[in-house]
Amino acid sequence: MEISLVTAFLGGMLALLSPCSALLLPAFFASTIGARLKLLVHGSIFYLGLILTLVPLGLGLGAVGTLFIDHRQALIVGTSVILILLGLAQMVGLGFDFSKALPGTQRLQQQAHTRKGLVRTFLLGAASGVAGFCAGPILGAILTLAVAQGSVPLAGLMLAVYGAGMVVPLIILAALWGRIGTRSMRFIRGRGFTVLGRQLHTTSVIAGALIAGVGVLFWTTNGLVTAPSLVPSETQGWLQAMSSSVSGPVADILLILGISAAILLVWAVNRRSSVRAQERAPDTRKETLR
Structure with missing residues (x-):
């Protein structure tokens, strides 16, 4: 493996x-x-x-x-x-x-x-x-x-x-x-x-x-x-113990929360970029009129 x-x-x-x-x-x-x-x-x-x-x-x-x-x-x-x-x-x-x-x-x-x-x-x-x-x-x-x-x-x-x-x-x-x-x-x-x-x-x-x-x-x-x-067998045993300890419903919930947070982060950044673009639009129009 x-x-x-x-x-x-x-x-x-x-x-x-x-x-x-x-x-x-x-x-x-x-x-x-x-x-x-x-x-x-x-x-x-x-x-x-x-x-x-x-x-x-x-x-x-x-x-x-x-x-x-x-x-x-x-x-x-x-x-x-x-x-x-x-x-x-x-x-x-x-x-x-x-x-x-x-x-x-x-x-x-x-x-x-x-x-x-x-x-x-x-x-x-x-x-x-x-x-x-x-x-x-x-x-x-x-x-x-x-x-x-x-x-x-x-x-x-x-x-x-x-x-x-x-x-x-x-x-x-x-x-x-x-x-x-x-x-x-x-x-x-x-x-x-x-x-x-x-x-x-x-x-x-x-x-x-x-x-x-x-x-x-x-x-x-x-x-x-x-x-x-x-990888030494002792390290493999430790990794297997760690992986088994984090498995189960708690790990699934944390994974879902992590993915949801990432999606929300991308959405927030995208929305922030759109707001900034809208705020800059009037300034651009004013410069054009001048």
């Missing part, structure tokens, strides 16, 4: 640094937000938008995975083959855009360009989680692993970690944007190179190798069951 979460986090990072995005999101956050405290607020709202798109997708695929528990061996083989194929596709630069297959995503992207403030950040996060031609095989690999978990909560957690893998480097790069030199920027963006007449990119090759490697590991470790644990 730990390997799946690490893969999801690294997949989010590599999706952010994919050649198609070319660090557009960090540059956008650095140029439009500026202050670090404000950057953290916008980063949190961006992550909220991400998980509201990604986590339900993961939960749905986790539910699908539970239907194949009785056919675990076939699920392991199928997952491994798909991961290896997606890894090879990522390495050679083949991609696809999940946003074109999901209804409403194009509309979210259009609204994100017309709104301002936290509402724009929220909508941008909701659209960015599944958008991107170059990052398509990466997201496809994470979704495949989510199905293979055979558990709804674990599949949702994987997609939440994938989103965190996008947000953490996004905030760090945006905060340090003015201090990043040309040489460091080239290193972060990676570089293209040619093999047998085909143009490849270092970031895509690294991401593809990671996906294919996880596919091979998934096959040889019986779905990561016999894979070495990255």
Whole structure:
């Protein structure tokens, strides 16, 4: 399980640094937000938008995975083959855009360009989680692993970690944007190179190798069951005890309250922006008359 979460986090990072995005999101956050405290607020709202798109997708695929528990061996083989194929596709630069297959995503992207403030950040996060031609095989690999978990909560957690893998480097790069030199920027963006007449990119090759490697590991470790644990058993026991202590009706109520508070926050910010726009309108008209 730990390997799946690490893969999801690294997949989010590599999706952010994919050649198609070319660090557009960090540059956008650095140029439009500026202050670090404000950057953290916008980063949190961006992550909220991400998980509201990604986590339900993961939960749905986790539910699908539970239907194949009785056919675990076939699920392991199928997952491994798909991961290896997606890894090879990522390495050679083949991609696809999940946003074109999901209804409403194009509309979210259009609204994100017309709104301002936290509402724009929220909508941008909701659209960015599944958008991107170059990052398509990466997201496809994470979704495949989510199905293979055979558990709804674990599949949702994987997609939440994938989103965190996008947000953490996004905030760090945006905060340090003015201090990043040309040489460091080239290193972060990676570089293209040619093999047998085909143009490849270092970031895509690294991401593809990671996906294919996880596919091979998934096959040889019986779905990561016999894979070495990255977290000590004592820590795992403590985490399980903590998770069991916060489960139940209280946790469900807190989750509902948290989502409701986030929706109210976005609504309040949107309403505040509208009021300000209405207040500025008379001033603009007066200046025009003058």
